Amino acid sequence: MTKLKATLTLDKNYQIDKVDDRIYGSFIEHLGRAVYGGIYEPGHPEADEQGFRKDVIELVKELNVPIIRYPGGNMVSAYNWEDGIGPKEERPRRLELAWRTIETNEVGTNEFVDWAKKVGAEVMMAVNLGTRGIDAARNLLEYTNHPGGTYWSDLRRSHGYEEPHNIKTWCLGNEMDGPWQIGHKTAYEYGRIANETGKAMKLVDPTIELVACGSSSSEMPTFPEYEATTLDLAYDQIDYISLHQYYGNRSNDTPNFLAKNLTMDHFIKSVIATCDYIKAKRRSKKTIKLSFDEWNVWYHSNDADKQIEPWTIAPPQLEDHYNFEDALLIGSLLITFLKHADRVKMAAMAQLVNVIAPIMTENEGRSWKQTIFYPYMHASVYGRGISLKPILSSPKYDSREFTDVPYIDAGAVYNEENEEVTIFLVNKHLESAMPMDIDLRSFEGYELVEHIELVSDDLKAVNTADHQAVAPQQNTHSKLDGGILTAHLSKASWNVIRLRKGAN
Known part of the structure; x- marks a missing residue:
């Protein structure tokens, strides 16, 4: 039997x-307990003066989240943003059609x-291109970003916000390719309204960046034609x-589940190819970024969500309780982003609190970290700098859907300013540890700071408020x-190896 071993070369x-x-x-998103009972719970012992939970x-x-998409999601496609401004006692309650709840x-x-300022994040704002369009979008932008002297900007000032919010990243609708979407549009219909809405918005504020809807997943029958037309x-x-893409293990086939980052990789490459085809077709000098x-694992809560009574306020929807194997795949997905750092410039783990989220809360009670919290935190905190091309040699396996799946996923980030290198590794082998030699001779004078690992003998282990x-x-x-770094990667493990020049 051949002994398993992997090698990795990194060069600055x-x-x-x-x-x-x-x-x-x-x-x-205004979905389930993400907002109400998640980030906002005025009666909670940890609530601040605005009702936001300090815990x-x-x-x-801790996650060091740089940007947060808001307010949806499917919810935004029938959302009237004006309902959520002004005195709270005057705001209407609405039927929220996407998730069939009451929005207060x-x-x-x-x-x-x-709230975003309290957590140190920028806002990625979405506009409604389902039931609304150009007028509502440009008015919202004027409300948030224009200094003053106009109807909408002065209305913001009258609401206690003298200075503009200067939101710089805007999503032109959400999943408009999906038949489930309120105001679902063909690619031609969406491309036209996205273009005209974007044109108006950039007249209001030329400094903003705009995100157009692509496909809701790589399995959509209209992919990638929807992207090309848009x-x-x-x-x-x-x-x-x-x-957008979610991943699940409904067949309880862990080796196959852990290979699904290959699906993400193929999705990204296909969208890049589509973008560059249109760039060539139009003889454009502009490169579209992704x-x-x-993105996330989402399947645990599917059956429970079918039982939810409609038209209630903030029911527990999409509350996946993540296990250890979910954390391993999350690590591999994060590594996939690093390997496409030249084109993937933004991403959003969906979502942040309670709803398919790394953070869970109890109403009136405790909060805790799900298993997926940790790889997300490690990548966000340590994965800032220059993404290095990993020259990896790894044993491979075949699964039900995939062939030649590397047992090891590897990504690395070089922070030149701080003279640090961080290596992210996932060992997908469920039965064997993997010795690994990592060639770091390009980084002369660097020393090992620590090797963090996430391991468990139980692939289905979950975190709770108690444990x-x-x-x-x-x-x-x-x-x-x-x-040469000689590493020992435990079976089924997420690994973070940190090095720094002259660390010791």
Whole structure:
């Protein structure tokens, strides 16, 4: 039997691109308990003067989230943004059609901007291109970004916000290719309205960046024609095209589940090819970037969501309780973003609190970190700098849907300013540890700081408010000698190896 071993070479000159910090973004939608009972709960013992939960704020700050998409999601396609501004006692309650709940509008644009500042994040604002269009979008932009002297900007000032919010990233609708979407549009219909809305918005504020809807998943029958048509019609106005994809293990086939980052990789490459085809067709000098602004594991809560009574307020929807194997795939998906750092410039883990989220709360009670919290946190905190091209040699396996799946996923980030290198590794082998030699001779004078690992003997282990069954620990087996790092990757593990020049 051949002994398993992997090798990796990293060189400071083998660079993909600078990592845009916004790939570590997230998402808060008016859905389930993401807002009400998640970030906002005025009666909670930890609530601040605005009703925001301080315990949740601290957990979000640990994740170092740079940008947060808001307010949807499917919800935005029938949302009247004006319902969420002005005195709270005057705000209407509405039927929220996407998730069939009652929206109280206690939290709206201004409150969310305030909360985002508390957690140190920018806002990625979405406009309604389902039931509304150009007029509502340009009015919202005027409300948030114009200094004053006009109807909407002065209305904002009368609401207590003298200075503009200066929101710079805007999504032109949400998943408009999906038949489930309120106001679903063909690619031609969407491309036209996206172009005209973008044109009007950039007249209001030429400094904004616009994200057009791409396909809701790579399995959509209209993919990638939807992207091609949209781009052809709106190329001059937009800066990013969005990608959405969720992953599940419904067949309880872990080796196959852990290979699904290959699906993400193929999706990204296909969208890049489509963008560049339209660029060539139009003889354009502009390169469209990618915003992977919905991604996560989502399948655990599907059956429970079918039982929810309609027209209630903030029911527990989409509350996946994540296990250890979910955290492993999340690590591989984050590594995939790093390997496409030249084109994927924004991303949003969907979502942030309670709804398919790394953070869970109890109403009136505790908050805690799900298993997926940790790889997300590690990548966000340590994965800032220049993404390096990993020269990887790894044993491979075949699964039900995939062939030649590397047991090891590898990504690395070089922070030249701080003289640090961080290596992210996933060992997908469920039965065997993997010895690994990492050639770091390009980084002379660098020393090992630590090797963090996330491991568990139970692939289905979950974290609760009472018990953190899955949490990071130190791996003390890795050694650096003569520029070669000898690492020991535990079976089924997420690994973060940190190095710094002259660390010791």
